Amino acid sequence: MSTTTEEGTLTKKDFVTSNDVRWCPGCGDYAILNAVQRTLPELGIPKEQFVVVSGIGCSSRFPYYMNTYGFHTIHGRAPTVATGVKVANPDLSVWMITGDGDGLSIGANHLLHLLRRNLDINVLLFNNRIYGLTKGQYSPTSEVGKKTKSTPAGSVDYPVNPLLFALGSEATFIARTTDTDQKHMVETFKAAQAHKGTSFVEVFQNCVIFNNKTFDSVTGRDVKNDQILYLDEGKPLIYGQGGNKGIRLNGLNLETIDLEEGSEGTDLLVHNPKDPNSAYATLLAQMTYPAYPTPLGVLRQLEGRETYEESVVSQIQIAQSKGESSLQELLTGNNSWVVE
């Protein structure tokens, strides 16, 4: 386990490197970097225990801007390197940074296996629904019909829903936040670190150059009150100006209802991220604009599943508890003979 330092001995400044940050001016990545640098000092974990691992893409430059141990690996494969780091030293706090292309296109296979294995790693997937570093081709989260340089007549790919992907991969922690909300990002990242197991966090991130304002219909200042549903454990699903709307179950579907002023609505769904049945989380993950408000916060948090690295270590400990091992005996085996 990580040893804790005295609260407050670290500050955001401790996590800033001397490197010039080279994202485009106005990129959402700056806000996410700021939120992560604000989160880590508050976790009570010594700075040397943090390792930030990334793949390839704009988001994956992240480790270079974090004054921690870091590894900028190759396209799509960060989950594998992060797995190696965590199994080799389970005491480390491993943060994996990826994007919609890196994590859900070239690296979707590895992401699936990381999530199902449930290593205690925090995965932040920056979703800007576009390929930025290769200058503007559509990504696996781009909407059908997206016109880009590689799809002048509009893309014909049906997009993947990152939260449903994580659910299908049996992730034990699934959350969503947005680069437009510092406070919410910090809260969500803290919750991710507090969870034992792989924490998957989708971060809505704006690409100012190639896909500007892609989330504005949800997170824009003028609409967010009506379009964002903040998830809060134990609280009913209420959103809208002054909490004037709610969500309830109708058959196997969700429906939005208008609430009378002052009424709480008796049949509203109450948020329970710990429900072992994935049906509720699936309904939440499928809530998309414009039919529904977009949920932000922790959708799902299952406790009790052993982490992969714990299982690896425990099998070794059990084997070693049965007595001393001698390399000489191993080499000699059971069928040796002596030549005089």
Place this chain on the structure above:
Amino acid sequence: MSPSTDSFEEIESAVVRFAGDSGDGMQTVGERFTDSSAFAGNDIATLPDFPAEIRAPAGTLAGVSGFQLQFGSRKILTPGDEPDALVAMNPAALKANIADLPEGGMLVVNVDSFKKMNLTKAGYESSPLEDEEFRKKYHLIELDLTSLTKEALKESPLKPSDKARCKNFFALGFMYYVYGRPLEPTLKFFSDKWAKRLPELAEANSIALKAGFNLGDTMETARNRYQVSKAPVQAGVYRKISGNEALVYGLVAGAKQADRELLYAGYPITPASPILEGLSALKKFGVKTLQAEDEIAAMGMAIGASFAGDISVVATSGPGMCLKSEFIGLASITELPVVIVDVQRGGPSTGLPTKTEQSDLLQSLYARHGDCPLPVLAAHSPSDCFECAIEATRIALTYMTPVILLSDLYVANGAEPWRIPNVSELAVIDTKFADPNEELVVYKRDPETLARTQAIPGQPGLEHRIGGLEKSEDGGVSYDPENHENMSHLRADKINGIAKSYEPINVLGEKEGDVLVIGWGGTYGAISSAVKTLQDEGFSIASIHLRHLNPLPDDLETLMSSFKKIIVPELNLGQLSTILKAKYVRDIIGYNKLQGKPFKVAELREQFVKHLS
């Protein structure tokens, strides 16, 4: 039983091949014959040969599985060119192997299986056993193996079909009689394997084995018995070992000598899977094994573990090497130690997945983008895999680099006696992590080895970032043109400098003369045997076997220039030949074979003689 009237003929060595359906237990009887011969004090080399299909349709040529071994009272370096005795359990096994049996060779057949249906499946129109010419050509011994086995087991509680399955051990018992092999190691094997779990099976197999042995004693045709005396070997404790087993032990020993934790990541692939399985059984040595989702992931996990301070290892075969190549480039530029084992098989693509070949040399040397030289070494025999695994670990940690260790299917699956080393005499691999009390310069190099410093996560004050982008010495990302050229040179110079740590080349024969044969990998036994016979006949010929393929030894060029001709035999289309021609700009005579089979001693001898005056 009356005292045996048999005569023993003393012979120096013998080659026996067992062949049957892939479900007939031919690999098992071959292994047991090997153990028994080791117990008798012979030197041995083995060649398991099995199809890619787990259980191809019974009785067909596609399903034939074989096991050949040579044992002798002299140094045995190969499993033998051709069998002196062939055991064929069915017509398909006969058809697939008979061409290799020389005239007059002993042929033991299970006549019970020579029925119309099996003959048709094997493509025989009529039984070859009814052909007079065929019968005269070999020393034919026809055994009703199935019925003899059932008869011997009439008291056994096993089901009739299970009784019939014991016929492989009946046949083995018969061959033990012919070659005067001890039964004890095989009886012990039955007891160790089944006495607790399936005592009836242990008993039935013991009875079948003894019945086969006793049958020999009563048969007129089997009275030519052979005796192969103990081989004169160095005193010590010995065991039989296969290449993959030796590799597993060498990796564990290497990690121990370096005082590092061993993490292995792998994806199952023939013929490297036994390394994953072998290491997975060694948890009590603290070995962490991860079965990855694919070959790429295995390499990534190894790199991550290496960054965190473990010595990490992956093992695969050719197709897996292709998948790992992007990650190998990352390990090169980040200068992290990883041992990458390639157990070669026939390629390209799926190729011949259960047959041997040496065709991944150029891939190992070059299959990465950018200028990315890496150390490459190759094991030449099953027991040499132990030493090569330690050597690969030493190079990886001492020089902070991925290392490619080539084995091949022939070396991996073959077995030989191994003089067990004393662990206390193994060399220590001395490496250190960066000192947390000094300021970290990520690419500061050791003046001797040019290895960079390694600082592992968890140490306060040494926080740093590495990655695939080019870096300057201080670890910062650098697009500076001169820095890239300088770093490329430094990485190459580091690898080239490894040659300074080699022992001088070991020459079989004189250090000058007419012909020098240069080999590498699993061809060692055949090349050395052929060269020795020619030396005994007075020819001016010598051979060397290269363990290090990159960098090549510094004393190679001078040695080559002391011979008039250079011959390079390889189980590929001339990969080492290409390297030697390019590097030393001289004529090389290649001898190449791509049949999924090892070289025979006789064919090499014939090739070498052509170039000797």
